[in-house]
Amino acid sequence: MTFNELLPLAVLASSLIPGLLIFTLPESWVGLRTTLNLSGALVKLALVLLLIVGVQAGESYGVHFAVLPGLNLAFKADALGLLFITLSAVLWLFTTLYAIGYLEGAPRRSRFFGFFSLCVTATMGIAMAANLFTFFVFYELLTLATFPLVVHRGTEASIRGGMTYLTYTLIGGAVLLTGIVWLHHLLGHTDFAHAGIAAALGSAYDGQLQIIFLLLMIGVGVKAAIVPLHGWLPQAMVAPAPVSALLHAVAVVKAGAFGIVRIVYEVYGIEFAQSLDLLLPLAIFAAVTIVWGSFRALFQDDLKKRLAYSTVSQVSYIVLGITLFGPIGTVGGLVHLVHQGLMKVTLFFCAGNYAETLGIHKVSEMNGAGRRMPLTSIAFTIGALGMIGVPLTAGAVSKAWLIDGASAAGMDWAIWVLWTSSLLNAVYFLPILWRTWFKPIPKAWPAEHIVARGWRETAWLLLLPPMVTAAMTLAAGMFPNNQISPLSWAKLIAEREYVHESIIWTP
Amino acid sequence: MMVWLILLPLLWASLAFMLGPSRGVWPAIAGLVAQLWLAFALAAEIVGSGAAMHAVGGWGAPLGIDLVADGLSAAMLLLTQCIALPLAVYAHAYFKRDDPARNYFWPLVGFLLAGLNALFLSADLFNIYVTLELLGLAAVGLVAAGGGAQQIAAALRYLFATLVGSGAYLLGVALIYGTYGTVSTVTLVSLIGADAPDLVWIAGGLMVLGLMLKTALFPFHFWLPPAHGGAPAPVSALLSAVVVKASFYLILRLWVGPFSSLTVVASLVVWFPALLGTLAVFWGSYQAIRAERLKMLIAYSTVAQLGYLFLIFPLLASAGALQAGIMQVFAHGLAKAAMFAAAGTLIKATGQEMVAGLAGVAERLPVTLFAFGLAGITLMGLPPSAGFLAKWQLIELALSQQQWVIAFVVLVGGLLAAVYVFSVLRQAFLLAPADSVVTPVSRTLEWTAFVLAAASVLLGLRGVELMQLVGVT
Numbered sequence: 001m002t003f004n005e006l007l008p009l010a011v012l013a014s015s016l017i018p019g020l021l022i023f024t025l026p027e028s029w030v031g032l033r034t035t036l037n038l039s040g041a042l043v044k045l046a047l048v049l050l051l052i053v054g055v056q057a058g059e060s061y062g063v064h065f066a067v068l069p070g071l072n073l074a075f076k077a078d079a080l081g082l083l084f085i086t087l088s089a090v091l092w093l094f095t096t097l098y099a100i101g102y103l104e105g106a107p108r109r110s111r112f113f114g115f116f117s118l119c120v121t122a123t124m125g126i127a128m129a130a131n132l133f134t135f136f137v138f139y140e141l142l143t144l145a146t147f148p149l150v151v152h153r154g155t156e157a158s159i160r161g162g163m164t165y166l167t168y169t170l171i172g173g174a175v176l177l178t179g180i181v182w183l184h185h186l187l188g189h190t191d192f193a194h195a196g197i198a199a200a201l202g203s204a205y206d207g208q209l210q211i212i213f214l215l216l217m218i219g220v221g222v223k224a225a226i227v228p229l230h231g232w233l234p235q236a237m238v239a240p241a242p243v244s245a246l247l248h249a250v251a252v253v254k255a256g257a258f259g260i261v262r263i264v265y266e267v268y269g270i271e272f273a274q275s276l277d278l279l280l281p282l283a284i285f286a287a288v289t290i291v292w293g294s295f296r297a298l299f300q301d302d303l304k305k306r307l308a309y310s311t312v313s314q315v316s317y318i319v320l321g322i323t324l325f326g327p328i329g330t331v332g333g334l335v336h337l338v339h340q341g342l343m344k345v346t347l348f349f350c351a352g353n354y355a356e357t358l359g360i361h362k363v364s365e366m367n368g369a370g371r372r373m374p375l376t377s378i379a380f381t382i383g384a385l386g387m388i389g390v391p392l393t394a395g396a397v398s399k400a401w402l403i404d405g406a407s408a409a410g411m412d413w414a415i416w417v418l419w420t421s422s423l424l425n426a427v428y429f430l431p432i433l434w435r436t437w438f439k440p441i442p443k444a445w446p447a448e449h450i451v452a453r454g455w456r457e458t459a460w461l462l463l464l465p466p467m468v469t470a471a472m473t474l475a476a477g478m479f480p481n482n483q484i485s486p487l488s489w490a491k492l493i494a495e496r497e498y499v500h501e502s503i504i505w506t507p
Numbered sequence: 508m509m510v511w512l513i514l515l516p517l518l519w520a521s522l523a524f525m526l527g528p529s530r531g532v533w534p535a536i537a538g539l540v541a542q543l544w545l546a547f548a549l550a551a552e553i554v555g556s557g558a559a560m561h562a563v564g565g566w567g568a569p570l571g572i573d574l575v576a577d578g579l580s581a582a583m584l585l586l587t588q589c590i591a592l593p594l595a596v597y598a599h600a601y602f603k604r605d606d607p608a609r610n611y612f613w614p615l616v617g618f619l620l621a622g623l624n625a626l627f628l629s630a631d632l633f634n635i636y637v638t639l640e641l642l643g644l645a646a647v648g649l650v651a652a653g654g655g656a657q658q659i660a661a662a663l664r665y666l667f668a669t670l671v672g673s674g675a676y677l678l679g680v681a682l683i684y685g686t687y688g689t690v691s692t693v694t695l696v697s698l699i700g701a702d703a704p705d706l707v708w709i710a711g712g713l714m715v716l717g718l719m720l721k722t723a724l725f726p727f728h729f730w731l732p733p734a735h736g737g738a739p740a741p742v743s744a745l746l747s748a749v750v751v752k753a754s755f756y757l758i759l760r761l762w763v764g765p766f767s768s769l770t771v772v773a774s775l776v777v778w779f780p781a782l783l784g785t786l787a788v789f790w791g792s793y794q795a796i797r798a799e800r801l802k803m804l805i806a807y808s809t810v811a812q813l814g815y816l817f818l819i820f821p822l823l824a825s826a827g828a829l830q831a832g833i834m835q836v837f838a839h840g841l842a843k844a845a846m847f848a849a850a851g852t853l854i855k856a857t858g859q860e861m862v863a864g865l866a867g868v869a870e871r872l873p874v875t876l877f878a879f880g881l882a883g884i885t886l887m888g889l890p891p892s893a894g895f896l897a898k899w900q901l902i903e904l905a906l907s908q909q910q911w912v913i914a915f916v917v918l919v920g921g922l923l924a925a926v927y928v929f930s931v932l933r934q935a936f937l938l939a940p941a942d943s944v945v946t947p948v949s950r951t952l953e954w955t956a957f958v959l960a961a962a963s964v965l966l967g968l969r970g971v972e973l974m975q976l977v978g979v980t
Contacts, residue, residue, distance in 0.1 A: 068970045137890040154938035170925050174918045181902045
């Protein structure tokens with residue numbers, strides 16, 4: 001086995017092996033567990049870095065195993081996959097750090113971190129899958145590995161949230177499987193390839209391909225929380241904060257959005273999908289989701305629920321970008337895959353900090369929180385402004401490209417959708433900021449667990465991750481054309497996808 | 508090699524019987540290790556050089572007994588030994604010293620395995636009848652061995668079903684023998700043509716129905732839940748995982764062997780098992796969802812999972828259907844053995860037989876619950892597991908032959924399985940009530956179930972060799 005075959009497997013193993021080892025550790029072995037967690041995350045980052053350097057130099061990484069005659073478990077690390085891998089690997093490191101701080105002294109930690117590592121392994125598998133079969137294997141593995149995390153607290157409410165999650169995802173999985181097997185039956189394989197594989201079938205199969213597309217979109221749309229398949233996401237916010245971060249930013253909804261990207265670009269091919277009239281209906285669903293999610297967020301007093309509806313809305317920015325036929329929209333959608341992850345993980349970290357430190361769960365309890373917890377609140381403010389799309393944040397970059405993409409594609413209504421959503425985002429985020437910074441501190445916090453010591457408003461492991469991700473949000477917004485920015489990478493992918501058109505380099 | 512697969516279990520069973528009540532563990536385990544090795548060696552030989560035949564004592568048919576092993580039988584032998592060895596280790600740790608069920612456990616298991624192995628190797632309808640009776644009686648004995656009133660009642664019901672089943676089968680064999688003067692399955696393939704007399708049709712019907720009764724296919728499943736749900740855990744595991752598969756194997760053998768020209772003529776007849784299979788999937792799942800006792804839930808799940816096996820009959824025109832069926836046999840066999848073993852451990856540790864009593868076991872017995880969960884993944888047909896590969900193969904076959912209904916049944920069946928599997932897991936993840944007591948259990952119990960469950964999942968990552976083996980005729 002050569003180095004280029006081994007590297008994708010090593011990326012999987014760097015979280016799988018620590019995860020399996022952690023399962024066997026006794027509860028009290030905190031040191032070894034932490035070491036395993038962090039060394040796994042760091043090794044993974046190093047491996048991902050190797051991949052990035054290699055892919056930029058034009059190397060190709062891939063390996064496959066026969067599972068059944070004619071059916072392969074196949075992996076590849078290409079530019080698109082690496083976008084997702086890098087996001088997940090970076091955020092996994094910070095989410096792990098955060099989770100170590102968040103769960104300090106809590107019971108059942110070996111189980112938690114074991115499944116946590118399995119989740120990231122599944123995400124890596126999704127990102128590196130080289131065919132729909134492999135994609136499905138890891139997509140379902142992700143469902144199974146997140147269930148114990150969602151129900152981690154073991155209360156009736158968390159079990160209910162977990163069961164709702166399962167109901168949606170398992171039914172979605174069955175629909176997805178139908179589509180995949182059907183396609184496999186027609187084509188004899190489901191390998192991802194630039195410009196798609198479905199067009200090879202010829203026009204006699206157009207009708208079937210349209211139905212298959214619908215099945216596939218329902219399947220991945222559940223995890224991407226496209227309305228009306230989004231019902232599980234607000235329910236699942238009963239999970240502990242690091243799990244919410246995982247669901248909303250690192251793994252689950254991203255897996256859905258990433259699935260849509262792969263299917264549209266590399267199974268159908270964007271030009272063939274356009275010729276089958278598949279993009280416009282998807283764009284309409286994305287638009288409805290964007291507005292509906294933002295609208296529902298207005299009425300949530302529970303902070304995490306408000307953030308959850310915000311996710312529903314923001315993930316469909318990605319979908320909308322993909323359906324805007326043209327390279328600029330593609331760049332906008334892909335870059336938002338990363339940007340949304342950075343911003344949303346920051347917001348959930350902060351929400352967890354408010355809850356863990358002061359017992360604040362509701363927006364109405366946030367008066368004066370900024371003066372008690374300034375660093376957390378600065379991070380929260382950056383995340384929230386990014387969601388609105390204020391200049392100098394990552395959100396502004398995504399929005400600019402999306403709007404340009406919409407006008408280049410001649411879909412002016414999409415611009416209105418984006419502006420409406422930004423307005424709604426402002427309406428539900430700015431009052432929170434107002435309360436945080438400008439309202440007086442209440443006499444007593446709902447439940448103060450961690451007392452401030454000097455400048456340290458809370459445990460440092462809770463403080464560090466949101467500050468770093470908030471800084472990354474700013475960096476991605478201020479230096480979008482830097483060589484290592486998500487935007488540059490998204491442009492690279494779009495260039496390879498649209499072979500016939502050149503990309504306009506500044507929006 | 509083939510003879511030893513039959514003789515070894517007979518030998519250690521007799522030895523255990525002579526040693527007296529509840530003795531004979533170590534000869535049994537040593538014998539099972541040897542059997543496992545033999546089964547692997549046989550499978551390797553068959554893949555290498557094709558189907559094998561052995562005339563016992565040098566006397567071939569029609570005077571002597573022929574043992575025949577092709578890919579299908581080698582696969583079944585392999586599965587049986589793979590499940591029996593961990594379960595024997597499990598059983599040794601499971602029974603308490605004074606448990607009456609332990610008294611004749613080892614001799615009965617030995618005879619059961621001898622019957623099974625002989626059944627898979629026979630090429631003669633009458634010998635098959637003998638093995639069926641040996642198998643059935645040993646199984647009834649195992650169910651009754653606990654000695655409780657409920658167990659005796661379940662065993663009697665089981666005895667009735669198994670006797671009626673083999674009676675119908677024997678009648679069919681007699682009719683065939685009367686018509687053609689032979690009971691060799693190999694010879695009969697060429698003798699029974701499309702123009703066969705009505706008597707042969709009746710014979711075929713009797714044999715298949717009798718075997719369906721023994722396989723507990725809906726609506727003949729009435730005996731299975733009390734028998735499998737009431738027996739001691741290692742017995743339930745063995746019965747659900749392999750014993751019911753033996754009669755399914757025979758139906759399949761007859762269907763593609765001696766009766767193949769009949770099923771071609773009456774093309775509608777292929778839908779009869781598929782229809783019953785569909786009903787079994789729905790009815791079994793429905794009862795499993797409603798079940799309040801853990802072992803009843805698992806037993807009804809067996810009823811549902813057996814239904815999938817019968818969905819392959821309309822698809823047998825494609826070469827892949829047999830492979831899909833055997834993949835499902837492996838998936839369910841390994842997973843169900845693991846699940847019953849895990850359930851036995853859970854019940855032993857908590858003292859609770861109800862699903863509702865399982866709150867908190869995720870924390871107290873993580874390995875066992877993990878085993879249960881992994882087995883559940885296979886039963887739901889989620890990846891990566893052998894159950895998933897079986898499901899994938901079935902759906903793809905159904906689509907390629909435009910049998911949409913079958914694909915639909917498989918998909919919905921998987922979701923229904925998720926409902927009952929997660930009704931257990933949801934309970935297990937709840938926080939334990941303050942007054943709950945979990946008695947410590949031996950690690951052997953926990954890890955044997957885990958090994959079986961892990962095997963059912965790992966097979967889903969590498970099914971090529973098994974499919975190659977099954978393809979050898």
